[in-house]
Amino acid sequence: MNGVARTSVALNGVARTSVALNGVARTSVARSGVARSSVAQRLCLLSVTLATLVFTSVAMAQLPACPEEQATALSLLERMSRASTELDYRGVVTVQRGDEMQVVQVSHFVSDGASSESITRLTGQGARVSRKDHPLDCVHPGSQLLQLGQALARGDCGLARHYRFKVSEGDRVAGRQAVRLKVDPRDVYRFGYVMDLDQDTGLLLKIRYVGHGDDTLEKSQFANLSFSRGETGDSDIEVEHQARHPQPPAAHGDHPAPMSSLVWRVNWVPEGFVATDSAAPGQARRTYTDGLAAFSVFLEELPREIRPGEGMVRRGATTSYSRGLRLGERPVLVTVIGEVPVNTARMVADSIAWEVAHAD
Amino acid sequence: MSEKMRESLSALMDDEASELELQRLLTRIGDDAGLRDSWCRFNTVRSVLAGQQLAGLDRDISGAVREAIGRESAPLTSTSRHQRWLRPLASLAVAASVTGVVVLGGQQLAQLENNDARALASSVSPVGLVNSLGATTVQASYGTRSMPGLEPATRTAYRELARQRMQRYLQEHVEQASLNSPQGLLPFVRVPQIQE
Numbered sequence: 040m041n042g043v044a045r046t047s048v049a050l051n052g053v054a055r056t057s058v059a060l061n062g063v064a065r066t067s068v069a070r071s072g073v074a075r076s077s078v079a080q081r082l083c084l085l086s087v088t089l090a091t092l093v094f095t096s097v098a099m100a101q102l103p104a105c106p107e108e109q110a111t112a113l114s115l116l117e118r119m120s121r122a123s124t125e126l127d128y129r130g131v132v133t134v135q136r137g138d139e140m141q142v143v144q145v146s147h148f149v150s151d152g153a154s155s156e157s158i159t160r161l162t163g164q165g166a167r168v169s170r171k172d173h174p175l176d177c178v179h180p181g182s183q184l185l186q187l188g189q190a191l192a193r194g195d196c197g198l199a200r201h202y203r204f205k206v207s208e209g210d211r212v213a214g215r216q217a218v219r220l221k222v223d224p225r226d227v228y229r230f231g232y233v234m235d236l237d238q239d240t241g242l243l244l245k246i247r248y249v250g251h252g253d254d255t256l257e258k259s260q261f262a263n264l265s266f267s268r269g270e271t272g273d274s275d276i277e278v279e280h281q282a283r284h285p286q287p288p289a290a291h292g293d294h295p296a297p298m299s300s301l302v303w304r305v306n307w308v309p310e311g312f313v314a315t316d317s318a319a320p321g322q323a324r325r326t327y328t329d330g331l332a333a334f335s336v337f338l339e340e341l342p343r344e345i346r347p348g349e350g351m352v353r354r355g356a357t358t359s360y361s362r363g364l365r366l367g368e369r370p371v372l373v374t375v376i377g378e379v380p381v382n383t384a385r386m387v388a389d390s391i392a393w394e395v396a397h398a399d
Numbered sequence: 400m401s402e403k404m405r406e407s408l409s410a411l412m413d414d415e416a417s418e419l420e421l422q423r424l425l426t427r428i429g430d431d432a433g434l435r436d437s438w439c440r441f442n443t444v445r446s447v448l449a450g451q452q453l454a455g456l457d458r459d460i461s462g463a464v465r466e467a468i469g470r471e472s473a474p475l476t477s478t479s480r481h482q483r484w485l486r487p488l489a490s491l492a493v494a495a496s497v498t499g500v501v502v503l504g505g506q507q508l509a510q511l512e513n514n515d516a517r518a519l520a521s522s523v524s525p526v527g528l529v530n531s532l533g534a535t536t537v538q539a540s541y542g543t544r545s546m547p548g549l550e551p552a553t554r555t556a557y558r559e560l561a562r563q564r565m566q567r568y569l570q571e572h573v574e575q576a577s578l579n580s581p582q583g584l585l586p587f588v589r590v591p592q593i594q595e
Contacts, residue, residue: 182579
């Protein structure tokens with residue numbers, strides 16, 4: 040009796056590990072409802088799972104659940120997303136974009152179910168940006184895409200549909216051991232990333248934006264980090280900016296009628312991108328995120344004709360693409376700005392059209 | 400023409416010249432007949448490749464373009480808050496004046512205009528179609544090779560426009576990005592001059 044119980048405990052431990060690492064195991068456990076059933080059943084489940092894992096990664100892809108490494112990566116991403124909003128930390132971050140290098144101080148703490156954060160520039164412009172009392176339960180679309188929660192257990196592959204993940208041992212960053220997450224896009228519409236996450240907390244310690252041909256577009260990393268509270272030091276600040284807090288998407292019809300009966304819409308964004316906020320029909324900006332990248336589309340109606348054309352510039356990972364064109368009978372300038380390849384920006388700009396607003 | 404200039408010119412033709420290279424080219428091209436010839440020759444080759452007619456391409460408009468850009472870009476590097484609001488107007492002025500220069504080129508360029516319209520129309524294909532042309536879009540993605548048929552003058556003006564729009568809109572983009580990408584407020588470091 041005793042022996043069986045002990046085995047059960049041991050197996051339980053194994054099973055749990057497998058559950059934590061492996062969406063497949065978790066799914067089958069949940070589905071067949073045997074989480075608390077006999078050792079034999081559990082053993083069976085476990086061996087089936089292990090067999091599947093060992094033998095066919097190709098076959099795995101055809102199962103409803105995600106392949107193990109992808110699922111592991113997805114839970115790392117979820118942990119990372121939660122860590123960045125739920126932990127107390129402060130430190131110094133260096134940001135490298137092209138040949139430009141910036142140093143900023145970051146601070147983040149949580150109290151009474153709300154987070155407050157700030158970044159202070161230590162080089163260049165004397166500026167501080169802060170966001171105070173942001174409720175922890177206010178989860179914006181970008182974070183929702185990373186925090187799959189139960190959906191992962193149900194076999195939702197989330198970002199793994201658009202990126203291929205690879206987990207390995209990471210560097211030491213700011214004196215802390217990291218887990219490396221290599222993120223490669225599955226299509227041509229996004230950049231790749233190499234992320235180093237803190238092994239203990241999941242916090243993002245270092246990120247490299249990777250363009251075509253393993254080109255480093257941008258890199259930022261903690262130079263030092265402490266998990267404690269504290270105000271950022273005295274700095275020479277000229278500009279103090281409170282970050283805005285746009286409304287998450289709301290049900291359609293919450294907005295006042297637009298001034299004109301024609302509104303513009305974006306007819307195509309790469310798969311996996313969702314709107315970040317509920318754009319009022321007359322609004323000149325729309326922003327989309329896939330959880331890792333974001334881009335915004337701006338439309339200006341021009342008072343006079345513009346010679347059709349396009350142009351782009353890139354700073355670090357940020358692309359700015361402008362296109363002058365006639366939309367319907369009206370000359371407009373469309374600008375797409377964001378951390379996506381220029382081709383994505385161009386295709387998004389291509390898809391913009393007027394539509395007649397329907398009175399709700 | 401030096402090897403360096405040739406490289407710069409080639410980069411410009413591929414839309415990959417830095418702003419510094421562009422300035423250097425525009426400064427030199429007035430005095431360097433060889434460079435001017437190469438510019439025209441490159442243009443001709445590109446136009447032929449793009450299926451354009453050759454009319455009007457031997458006309459050197461670089462002087463006027465250089466002047467137009469020089470006039471407009473100097474005050475734009477300043478960062479006073481008032482000027483920030485003037486920028487949209489100034490940027491349109493650059494586009495307009497450069498466009499003006501090109502249009503003044505005369506009848507032959509009207510033809511070019513038609514080609515532009517066709518190029519534009521063909522690039523605005525149904526999204527499904529664009530999606531299915533995976534290989535094409537990959538190439539377009541990183542080569543930064545623009546639509547065929549646009550004069551470099553316009554392309555330069557448009558690049559300037561894209562640069563100014565980035566300055567103007569980046570902070571608004573970052574407000575959203577900072578709530579919807581995993582780095583918290585860090586995207587704000589991308590804004591050269593944060594405004595209150």
